[in-house]
Amino acid sequence: MQKREAHRFNKLYTKFIQALELQGYAHVTVDSYGRGIRRVAEFFDCCPDQRLSPDDLRGYFVELLKTHSWSTIKLDRNALQHYWRMMLNRDWDWVEIVKPPKRKSLPDILSPDEINRVLECVQKPSYAVLCFVMYTMGLRISEALQLKVGDIDREHQRVHVRLGKGGKDRFVRLPDATYQLLRAFWLTHRHPKWIFPSAQVNSSGPMDRGAVQKAIREAVIAAGIRKHITAHSLRHCYATHLIESGLNLRAVQDLLGHEDPRTTALYTQLTETVKQDASLIINAMADRIVSPLPGPEVRP
Numbered sequence: 001m002q003k004r005e006a007h008r009f010n011k012l013y014t015k016f017i018q019a020l021e022l023q024g025y026a027h028v029t030v031d032s033y034g035r036g037i038r039r040v041a042e043f044f045d046c047c048p049d050q051r052l053s054p055d056d057l058r059g060y061f062v063e064l065l066k067t068h069s070w071s072t073i074k075l076d077r078n079a080l081q082h083y084w085r086m087m088l089n090r091d092w093d094w095v096e097i098v099k100p101p102k103r104k105s106l107p108d109i110l111s112p113d114e115i116n117r118v119l120e121c122v123q124k125p126s127y128a129v130l131c132f133v134m135y136t137m138g139l140r141i142s143e144a145l146q147l148k149v150g151d152i153d154r155e156h157q158r159v160h161v162r163l164g165k166g167g168k169d170r171f172v173r174l175p176d177a178t179y180q181l182l183r184a185f186w187l188t189h190r191h192p193k194w195i196f197p198s199a200q201v202n203s204s205g206p207m208d209r210g211a212v213q214k215a216i217r218e219a220v221i222a223a224g225i226r227k228h229i230t231a232h233s234l235r236h237c238y239a240t241h242l243i244e245s246g247l248n249l250r251a252v253q254d255l256l257g258h259e260d261p262r263t264t265a266l267y268t269q270l271t272e273t274v275k276q277d278a279s280l281i282i283n284a285m286a287d288r289i290v291s292p293l294p295g296p297e298v299r300p
Contacts, residue, residue: 001041001045001046001047005046005047006047008047009041009046009047009048012047012087013034013037013038013041015087016033016034016037016082016083016086016087017030017034019086019087020033020034020082020086026163027142027146027163028142031142031209032075032079033075033078033079033082033083034079035210036072036075036076036078036079036080037079037080037083039064039076040052040057040060040076040079040080043060043063043064044056044060048080048083049088050088050090057080061073061076061077064076107228107232107233107236108227108228108229108233109227109233109236109237109240110225110227110229110233110234110237112241114223114225114227115135115234115237117223117224117225118131118216118219118220118223118225118229119131119132119219120223121218121219121220121222121223122215122216122219123215123218123219124215125185126185126196126199126207127207127211127212127215127216129181129182129185129196130144130145130196130207130212131216131231131234132178132181133147133178133181133182134231134234134235134238135234135235135237135238136175136177136178136238137159137172137173137174137175137178137238138172138235138238138239138242138255138256139161139172139235140232140235141209141212141213141231141232142209143161144196145196145206145207145209145212146162146163146206147159147161147194147195147196148162148193148194148195149186149191149192149193149194149195151195152174152179152182152195153171153174154174154179157173157174157176157179158171158172158173158174159171159172159174161257168257170254170257172255173255182195194206212231213230213231216229216230216231217229217230235256239252239255239256242255
């Protein structure tokens with residue numbers, strides 16, 4: 001992007017982020033919309049404005065769909081709609097996108113040994129600490145990045161998760177090992193506000209979400225794991241391993257902050273313990289019924 005074009009974009013981008021914040025949008029939404037606008041600017045190598053036609057943007061979404069999920073497509077379209085209205089004072093020509101059929105797929109789960117292998121391959125210690133925290137407390141990446149010093153309640157062994165999904169607060173259990181790690185990590189930077197502060201000089205916020213996600217993807221590859229694993233997979237692993245260890249669904253539901261128990265029940269399909277128990281029960285049930293055909297001859 002040419003210098004003059006980049007200067008114009010940076011000015012509009014900053015105003016856009018400030019406008020979203022002043023209108024009370026959640027931090028996750030502001031971050032997602034911001035990344036969407038940056039993606040568009042990088043793709044066209046110019047400041048997104050009325051020069052981009054609906055055909056240009058349609059082509060952008062076609063290319064984006066090759067590498068990103070439907071949720072990202074939807075977020076970027078919403079980001080552009082807000083940007084056009086708030087920054088350019090124009091109605092955005094709606095780009096119609098046909099949503100693909102919804103697929104109900106189960107997430108891949110890492111074993112504790114695989115999690116250790118991934119953590120060993122995370123290059124930056126700060127990212128490794130963040131991954132440990134996400135797994136041991138079942139946090140979404142946004143929830144972990146937004147942790148503040150005052151959210152850690154050592155006395156009651158819990159962490160106050162503020163403005164989680166749906167703008168709701170909740171408390172999660174704080175394992176002693178996690179507390180000790182958080183304390184040791186905080187002593188390396190002693191930031192007055194953030195547990196995971198940004199390393200960028202001009203930033204007053206937490207670490208960059210995209211950089212963490214990239215680090216995890218690279219660590220999974222380096223660990224030789226072929227499963228589809230993202231930062232959110234650590235939350236799935238947390239829930240699955242808790243159920244395998246015997247914690248009831250209601251308790252897991254509270255820890256994860258799920259409103260619908262059916263969402264939590266998904267993890268029962270992922271546990272090896274449940275699969276093994278089901279296999280034993282099904283075989284025992286079948287053995288109680290006399291076979292209608294003679295069994296195979298057993299040779300001495």
